[in-house]
Each structure stands twice: as C-alpha cells, then as structure tokens.
Amino acid sequence: MGVPFEALLPYGIIITMFGVSGYGLHYVKRFANDGKKARWNRDLWDRQMMERDQRITGSFRGQSSNHQAPTGFEVSNPWKIENRIY
C-alpha cells in the first residue's frame, strides 16, 4: 500500500517553480541594486537622497565618503518643473 510515485510529481513541480521565481526575484533585485539588499519603505527624503547619490556616484545605490564633491556637482542640481496651464 505505498503511495505511487506519480502522486508526488506535482509536488516536485510546485516546489521547483516556487523556487525558480523566488530565487529569480532575489537575484534580479540584487542585480538592480548593485549587489546590495534593496531599499524599502523609502520616503521623499530617502528618494531625493538617492537622486543625490546618483549625481555623485552615477548610480542610485553607489556610495562614497569623500568630503569633496566631484567637479560639476554644484551645477547638476535639477529643478523640478511643471507645465503651466494658464
């Protein structure tokens, strides 16, 4: 009265597919974040600081602890502009 092995095949498929999506998302997220853990729950301050990081290092997750900004940093500050409707 053993369980026929055909009954366990779907479980193998389920585990494999969840594993593929889980590990795949993990690696895609790491790749998109320069190999670091992804940021989460970012507020406006965090987002504008990440834009500033990009102006300094060229990448949203790049970090640098220099005390001097690179050349041209002081004129690369973007103004947020919006359309006028009148």
Place this chain on the structure above:
Amino acid sequence: MAQRDARFNQTVLVDTTPMPDHIPKVEEVGATSAPLMSAAYFIGDRCKAFNDDFMKCKDEANGRGEIDCLKEGRKVTRCAASVIKDINTHCLDQFKAHWECLENNNHQLWECRRAEMQLNNCVFDKLGLKKTIPGTPEGQVPVHLRPKQKYAQYPGPQW
C-alpha cells in the same frame, strides 16, 4: 494666485550656469546618503552652532533666506565637510564598516549597533566628538547604548 492646485511634475531642468563670481565659492560635501547618515551625530556635535545660526538666519529672513543666508550656509557646508574629512582620516575602517552596514540594511541605525559602537568609540578617542541624541528622556539609557535592539533582525545583544 491664492489657491494652487497640486500638479504632477515629471520633468526636470538642469541649469548648468555657475554661481556669479561675486559670491564666494564653497566645496560641496561629496559624501552620499549612507556616510552622511553614519556621521550625522558627529556633524551635529561639532557644527551645532553653525547649524543653529543658519536656521536662525533663515527663520529671520522672511523667505529670502536662500539669498541672505549664503554666508551662514557656506559655514555649515565647510563644517560638515571638515567632520567627514576628519573621520575619513582617523577612523576610516570603522566608518566604512558602519556605512556599508547601513547601506545594506535600509539605512536603519538599529541594525548596525556593533559597527556604530566601534565608530563612536574611535571618533570619541581621536576627534572628541560624542554621539548624543537630542531630546531623549532623562535618566534612561539612550537607545544607541542598549545592546538589545527591539526591532533588529538579530534579537540578541549586538555586542
């Protein structure tokens, strides 16, 4: 135009015109978000007078603070850059360990208390700057000196 409707803004304008020559130049701080977060309390310790001065100037300038408080703003920038430079010179390893930990943990200070403790000790020994959290209740251990952190991923003592 008393009422101003909220409007989405997707476009940015980068104006590369430098500041006019009659305004003295200042080196901008080149540290990014995680090192600034890590050094924030030391910047606050050394530069409190400059920062308060700047905020007072902005408060009293009636909306013209961006133009009238440039002098105070330059002092704030120079002071912050000097702190970053000193920490880089004297405590580079601890500093790097702490801000890399922060960068990997969503900039949450309670995940990195061990690295922070080492950085605090090094900075206090070499530079004499001490981390104090303003506005904390009297007679309690401040949160950064408690070994156990309530919301950290690792629930035990961090050092």
